[in-house]
Ligand SMILES: Cc1cc2nc3c(=O)[nH]c(=O)nc-3n(C[C@H](O)[C@H](O)[C@H](O)COP(=O)(O)OP(=O)(O)OC[C@H]3O[C@@H](n4cnc5c(N)ncnc54)[C@H](O)[C@@H]3O)c2cc1C
């Protein structure tokens with residue numbers, strides 16, 4: 430009985446382990462192109478990034494050292510409007526989103542000059558760059574209902590940035606996935622084992638076998654990929670944020686580090702900390718963020734904090750996304766990126782091709798595990 | 808406690824006097840004794856709101872208390888002579 434079963438066709442064509450924003454985007458994209466996909470997800474304590482983030486679609490002022498990765502972000506941002514329209518139609522879920530640009534406020538002349546220099550260099554490396562520096566006066570015109578602190582000297586501006594309600598996006602991906610015939614199983618995956626040319630995913634509800642497996646479990650990928658990769662160079666990068674009480678909506682263009690949500694609350698936070706799986710919130714740490722935010726937008730100092738939370742970003746060692754097959758297993762795929770909200774549109778549109786074996790687009794071709802010295806097939 | 812009755816305080820809510828047991832929150836006074844319907848409007852979409860969680864989390868119970876705007880009334884105890892107003896206009900952000 431067992432024997433004939435193991436020889437029969439696997440029960441699942443493609444299993445995606447992890448239904449955060451990365452896994453959900455790819456699951457949706459695969460279902461939309463007609464693949465039979467099973468998405469497995471269950472809450473864990475450490476893999477909460479997709480539920481803890483700010484929802485910025487953020488391309489500007491990043492990755493001078495990784496120009497292809499910077500281009501990939503811009504490319505994703507441009508795919509968002511069509512994707513969100515499509516998702517809203519299929520899922521019936523409204524996704525609050527603005528494509529009106531993004532702002533990095535600078536305090537003092539020093540910060541302004543450093544930022545300007547960085548952006549000038551980035552503009553040269555990328556050939557075209559849809560942004561630049563703006564004066565304090567121009568900043569005030571863009572956000573006329575915010576009274577900026579006196580130290581604010583100006584800002585970096587990029588018209589291709591935006592902000593999306595990240596939980597609505599995640600939910601819309603999942604609902605659209607189910608409506609397109611995808612199977613969702615809420616269960617914990619303990620381990621993945623290669624089996625008869627396919628894979629066995631051992632879950633809380635028993636083993637599931639599949640032809641292709643996609644590991645999109647955030648930090649948990651390190652454990653799940655162990656059958657092929659003793660050490661995945663991905664680290665937990667802790668962010669701690671403060672939430673300020675609701676105010677009238679005055680920030681349709683998000684300001685990095687102090688962004689108003691669609692519900693009127695304001696999320697403050699910019700810290701990056703490498704302290705393993707520690708998810709603690711340290712009052713002294715979040716205080717530095719609050720103090721900075723009131724220097725940018727003094728009105729916040731009069732408002733109440735509702736709560737604070739932390740989240741572990743999923744950070745590859747060299748800060749670049751990893752889209753790869755696993756060494757020796759051309760049908761096992763691993764996806765690990767930070768900024769997976771920004772990249773969600775590119776993931777939904779391009780990674781499905783990769784997973785059915787059609788390779789990565791040129792701009793992402795260097796993002797495999799090969800760069801860490803692993804031998805893996807494209 | 809006088810004559811076996813529960814001690815009370817009297818406050819004014821939107822110009823209406825109301826006598827309630829001591830020790831309860833302003834939100835409880837408004838919910839349980841006045842039935843005002845809504846007590847504030849959402850700052851973004853202006854929909855009507857009323858106290859919900861009664862433990863300081865949801866921020867749906869904002870009212871004006873003794874001239875101070877935007878007070879979380881589930882966290883404030885009633886006092887004799889207190890003047891409470893519904894907050895049907897949104898305090899401005901600057
Ligand atoms: C504070 C903060 C702010 C951020 N702001 C932004 C932003 O503004 N813009 C942006 O683009 N990015 C932002 N990010 C980064 C972004 O949130 C992450 O890149 C993204 O959420 C990663 O998604 P993921 O799906 O790869 O991983 P995760 O979010 O970790 O999702 C993994 C999923 O897999 C599930 N899982 C894990 N292990 C198992 C298992 N064994 N079995 C079953 N299921 C499992 C988890 O429950 C989870 O649902 C922010 C991150 C933080 C922490």
Ligand code: FES
Pocket residue numbers: 834857858859860861862863864865866867868879880881882
């Ligand atoms: S009722 Fe929820 S905060 Fe007051």
